[in-house]
Amino acid sequence: MKVTVERAQLLKSLGHVHRVVERRNTIPVLSNALMRAEGASLRLKATDLDIEVVETLPAEVATGGGITVPAHMIHDIVRKLPDGSQVQIETVGDKGTLAVRAGRSRFTLQTIPEGDFPDIAAGEMSHRFELPAGHLKRLIDKTQFAISTEETRYYLNGIYLHVVDKGGAAMLRAVATDGHRLAQVEFGAPEGAAGMPGVIVPRKTVAEVQRLVENPEESVTVELSTAKIRFRFGETVLTSKLIDGTFPDYARVIPAANDKVLTVEKGEFAAAVDRVSTVSSERGRAVKLSVADGRLTLSVTNPDSGSATEEIEVSYEADALDIGFNSRYLLDITGQIDGDTVELKLADPGSPTLIRDPAGPGALYVLMPMRV
Incomplete structure (x- = not known):
C-alpha cells in the first residue's frame, strides 16, 4: 500500500474513527484502525466489537492494499504534523511495518494484518x-x-x-x-x-x-x-x-393528573437553585421548594456546613406546597429548556413532578421528589 493524503482531511477522519477504540485492549487488533487504499480513496475503520465507525476520504493511491495500525498513535502523529502538509503512508517490505512521512518527519509503526480485523457491520437492516x-x-x-x-x-x-x-x-x-x-x-x-x-x-x-x-x-x-x-x-x-x-x-410514571401549576423564569430559578445548593451535602444535594401565594422559597439545610434560603416570584395559584428535589437533577432539566420559563406540574410531596418547556413542544421531563 502506498497512498498520499492531505493532513487536515486525514486528521478529521481519524478523529471520527479513533474515538471508539478503547485505550486498553486484551485483543491487540482492537487497538488498531484499519486503513485500506483503493481507487482514489482511503477507507479508515475502527471498532470495539460493539461499535464500528468507517470513514472514506479522497487520496492519491499509488498502490492499493490494507493494513491495521495503532489508532491512537496514528491520530497523535497526524495531529502533530504541520498544517497543510501532505502525508505519505506506505507499507514497508515484508517486515509488517508502516512508514508515515510528512515533510522532514518520518515514523515507522508496527502493524497487524488486515485479515485479523473483525467486521461487525454485516447483516440485513429491516x-x-x-x-x-x-x-x-x-x-x-x-x-x-x-x-x-x-x-x-x-x-x-x-x-x-x-x-x-x-x-x-x-x-x-x-x-x-x-x-x-x-x-x-x-x-x-x-x-x-x-x-x-x-x-x-x-x-x-x-x-x-x-x-x-x-x-x-x-x-x-x-x-x-x-x-x-x-x-x-x-x-x-x-x-x-x-x-x-x-x-x-x-x-x-408520567403523571397525568398533576393539577398544581408552577411557572417560573428559567434563568432566575436555575441561578437560585445553584446558589442555595452550594451548602448542600455532596451525597444528598437536596433542595426544598416551598411555594405559596406567588412566591417560591428555596432552602437547603446541611447539619455539617450550614443553611441557605432564597425567595423568587413565581406564578402559582394552588394550595401551598413543600417538596424536595435533588438540586443537580433540577439543574440538568432546566438546562434542557429552550424558552424563558419553566412549567412544573405538581401533585404532592411524594409524587413525581411533570416539567414542561412552554417553548419546546414535544419535550417533557419527570422528576421524582426527595424527602427533606
Missing part, C-alpha cells in the same frame, strides 16, 4: 429512514443526561428509540430514564420509520453520534434491525449493536 441531523441531535441532547449509569440495570443504559401513535399521527420518540428522572422528546416520524422495532441505543453510541453531527442541516440516514443500528453521515458510517433488553413501561 428499516431505513432519513431525518435532518438537527432533529437527531435534539433527540439526543434533550434525553442523554437521564441515561442510567447503573450497570446492573443495563436496559436503562441507553436511549429508547421507538415510534408511537399520537392522535393518529406517527411520532418518533426518544426516552431515557435512570429511575430518578425521565426525559422524553418526540417529533413527526420520518417516512420509513413506521413499524420499526423499539430499540435501545447504548450510551457510548449515543455520545459518538452526537459528536458526528457537525452540520444540523445535513441529512442522516438511519438503518436498523432488532440487533443493530447504523447512522450514515455523508462519508462517515457508524454501526452499533443495540442493548438486548426490554425498556420498562415508562408511560406509567
